[in-house]
Amino acid sequence: FASATVLLLRSAGLxxxxxxxxxxxxxxxxxxxYVVRARHAHAWTLVWYDHxxxxxxxTPPTWVQSEEKSASLLQPLFDFFAWGVFKFTSGWQHDRDRISKYFWWLLIPLLIxxxxxxxxxxxxxxxxxQQPRTNARLIAPGSDSEFYLIEKMLTDRGLPRLPAETLSAWLKRIAEANLDDLFDFKKLETALNLHYRYRFDPIGITPAERLDLKNxxxxxxxxxxxxxxxxxxRYRAAKDK
Known part of the structure; x- marks a missing residue:
């Protein structure tokens, strides 16, 4: 939330x-x-106005309750043990003889x-x-898009995508490599837009658009x-000449 807010405010000129x-x-x-735990870490935005x-x-205020739910039921016991260790180690430096008499008693919380x-x-x-095992896998929306067949075809031709490269950037890179005589990319623009919507748009695409993408x-x-x-x-022959 904080990152998106910063970008939106900056785009608005603030x-x-x-x-x-x-x-x-x-x-x-x-x-x-006061106790500060790792789950209390937070991020927010600073905006400049009125000098x-x-x-x-x-960030929705419910994040605090959500983080509290992740706390262990044994947290009070862990806190007490950590406090006891802290008191023991800090007091040991000042009065070793007196604390050494109670050393074995301090082991009781550790054993428990x-x-x-x-x-x-x-x-x-x-x-x-005891839980039943299942081989079911979560299928990402749009993972059955036929556009991945194009990716396979071009990869087989020696034109694979680079790591973290988007489909649009990948096709643009191939187009700029003077291979237009072999591949017709203009026909892919509409199909690529449908693929992106099918893959990432929460609303998805209509059945008619899904059929259009396939066709x-x-x-x-x-x-x-x-x-x-x-x-x-012909291209290879001209290239050999």
Whole structure:
């Protein structure tokens, strides 16, 4: 949210910054201090107006409750143990003789914590083993698009996509490599737009557009196979001369 807000504000002509920090809200009565955890990390926006920087947070406030749900049920025990270790190590430097008398008593929380952790891990492993396994895989929307057949054809011709290269950038790169005599890219523009919508648009495409995408790709593949049989030998012969 913060990154998108910064970009939107800057595009609107307003100076904006990306700020990071922590939300300090959890108070520990045991330590009489505020506790800052990793899940309290947050990002927000600073926007400049009226000759000053102002905080502007567009993240939904429910993120705090969502992060709290991820906390372990044993968090109070972990906090108590961490507090005990801190008190022991800090006090050890000042009064080693007195604290050494109670050293074995301090091991009791550690033993309890270790036993509980072992029991919880054993139960978790047992529960996982009892769960039915499934080979079902999540299918990404648009992964069955016929446009990937074009990618396979061009890859087989020695023109693969580069890592992290988009389809449009890839086809443009091939077009700029003076291979227009072999490949007709203009017919792919509409099909590529339909593919992008089918692949990434949450609304998707209509059944008629889905059929249109398939027909356009099939037509392009057939024409390219014919062009390859006719033009490619001439192109190679001219290149050899």
């Amino acid at each position: 100076p904006a910054r990306y700020a990071v920090g922590y939300l300090v809200k959890e108070y520990s009565p045991l330590e009489k201090r 000053a920087w102002h905080e502007f947070d567009t 914590w270790s036993a509980l952790k072992f029991k919880l891990i054993s139960r978790a492993k047992s529960w996982v083993k 356009k790709i099939d037509s392009w593949l057939k024409s390219e196979r014919m062009r390859e049989k006719i033009i490619a030998p």
